[in-house]
Amino acid sequence: MKKLLCTFLGLSLSLSLVFAGGNDPSLKEGFTQGNPQIQSINSLAFGPEGILFMGDSQKGEIIALDTQDEKAGQAPESISLKRVDVLMASLLGLQADEITIQDMAVNPLSQMIYFAVQTPEGAPVLLRTAGKTFEVFDLEDVSYSKISLEKAIAADAKDRRGRPLRKWAISDLAYKNGKVYVSGLSNEEFSSTFRSISFPFTEKQNYAALEIYHAAHGRYETYAPIKTFLPYTMAGKEYLVASYTCTPLVIFPIDQLKNGELNRGKTVAELGNRNTPLDIISYTKEGKEYLLMANSSRSLMKIDPEKVSNFQDFLTQPVSESSATAGVEFIALPYVLVQQMDNFTDEKVLLLQRMANGDLNLHTPNIRRL
């Protein structure tokens, strides 16, 4: 069956390549060539066709970059790189403690790994793997398309000079089925800003600004910014699985989110005290899907999405033990201090992990071990 599917996929790919020469249905059709004048890169996410989405909080823009990195087989089957911060910083004439790694994303077509890195002066740098080290992806003359979040928030309140009152720090970015999803934190008001933007970007956009409430033990209703999220299909329905800065894991059906209304998400778990969620991905092991979460001060958490979608009630039982967690159960995997995480191949996940000796290493554990 698998073989049949591969043949079918191969055939469709060849056909699409044949037809690509004529009316190019590429998502990159409206891209322009030049310097996108990026001021910061806070978040990375890959779309199809080697398109890398980058969130620029300083300028309030989302940039879709054509990496021209669409060929499979460019990268090794597994990665094991030690002291990657030294390797990266030295490229920039800096020392390891002078750079900040803002985000990491794997190109699903080539398995090349991209990093958003910041210099002490705040200059953004895009790096990617090159053999056993890294190279700078020069952004001076590239093919790109971008959209301003300032436009996206045009409907919001403005200050007296007509500038939007909301300034975002983009906390996460994802692409799924023609939509770019963006979550943002404000450096002034405590609010949740979540938007979906159609891609390819057009002038006419539906920028839903959503305020999503969640409940604690059925008694308290609260409101907080989303730190990281994953658009995810459960039982044929599109959900957003979102982890909040105050740790609850909340799900909501994407099609039910409405602008200007009180949106309530379903709290399905609490992920523990003194912890910040970092990344959520999904993976398939022995035919079954799992969610995997990386956290600032907890080990990797493996969650069964079936239990999430079947979870009926808001949390009702108080949590009493220190750092206790509640709701949908999860399995703690023995990977601590994971800084960044992404899917690498069907068999492997990619972890950027601070090791016990203080080294920052990049490696690709097999999902059999997860």
Added chain:
Amino acid sequence: MILYRFSTGAAQPWLRFFFLGLIIVAWGVVCPAQVSLVWQKGALQAENLPLSFTDSLSQDAIEPGQFLKLFRLDASRSLSPGQNAIWGSYQVHAESFAFYPKFKLRPGAWYRALWIYRADTLAYDFQLAPEANSLPPPVAALSPQLDTLPANLLKIYLHFSQPMAEGQAYQKVELLDENGKVLGLPFVPLQPELWDAPHQRLTLWLDPGRIKRGLGPNQASGSPLKTGKRYTFRVRADWKDQKGQLMGQPYEHTFWVGPVDRLSPQPKAWEIESPQSKSQEPLRIRLGERLDAALLQKCFQVYTAQGDEVPGSVIPVPSQDQWAFLPDRPWPPASYEIRIQAILEDLAGNNLNRLFDRDLQENPKPPQNQTHYSLYFVVK
């Protein structure tokens, strides 16, 4: 002028002696082939190259790191294993070959240049001059700078005298109890850190999961601040600005913790001090409580009855319990509207529409969904 030549890339210890005490902006190193390396005007130059060499080069065909490499040296002036050469661009001139690092090198840091051509390797270590017009060490100040803060205080702003480096914030801020004990993780270590555009104001959140009633962190550890207790907020002295300069002095602010604030700001209860007609007196609103300093600066607008915005500027009030507005021109006698954006928050994150956390049993009133609230006053 110091000359040396070696092929392993590592300086012999006795050679380092020559470097001690020297601050070198541009050292030339001459190899037997008369090639010299020099750092000047933001570029590493290999000079005195034979024309036959430079003529043979095509600008586009040069691979990064071919012929000329530049490395940052660590504190012991050596290279780390696997260290990459600095990324930049190359230019070929008549008798020289230049490398331009893409990012500004660090003043005061040591670098090693390598010229590699066939079997010849030429190394040249140099230190960039420390910046001449260095600013004084950065200084921090906390907002709200108040003696008493609510037990459910949500966020604080740290202001700096110059742009600070990103990525260190959560190792450099501490909250101490009255016995001087450093409290564990009172702030959410957010990535990205919440800086303003010039990198001079950092927003820190006290862990909202610990402040919100009913959430696991709140039930397990309670709110970071307890009513009636005294705390000290400290910024450590080893925080660097963007130029790598340490603060040198810690910053501390001690405050008492008052009761929790679980009420939204109520514009209807505010007292407006109307200015005199034809005067240029500030318009003052007494808020009856302390509101967020950053939002007070931008959430208010004054309009005439015709809907024109009154130009002027907001006067910062350190006590944060007043809003004061200085008009650009004297007030004509008329009726005015003050529009207050609903996102305006108090110190505990309650805004005009909703509470930070709402007890559904005690307070069944759902959040409002207004963009702004209006108040009116008359100048007579």
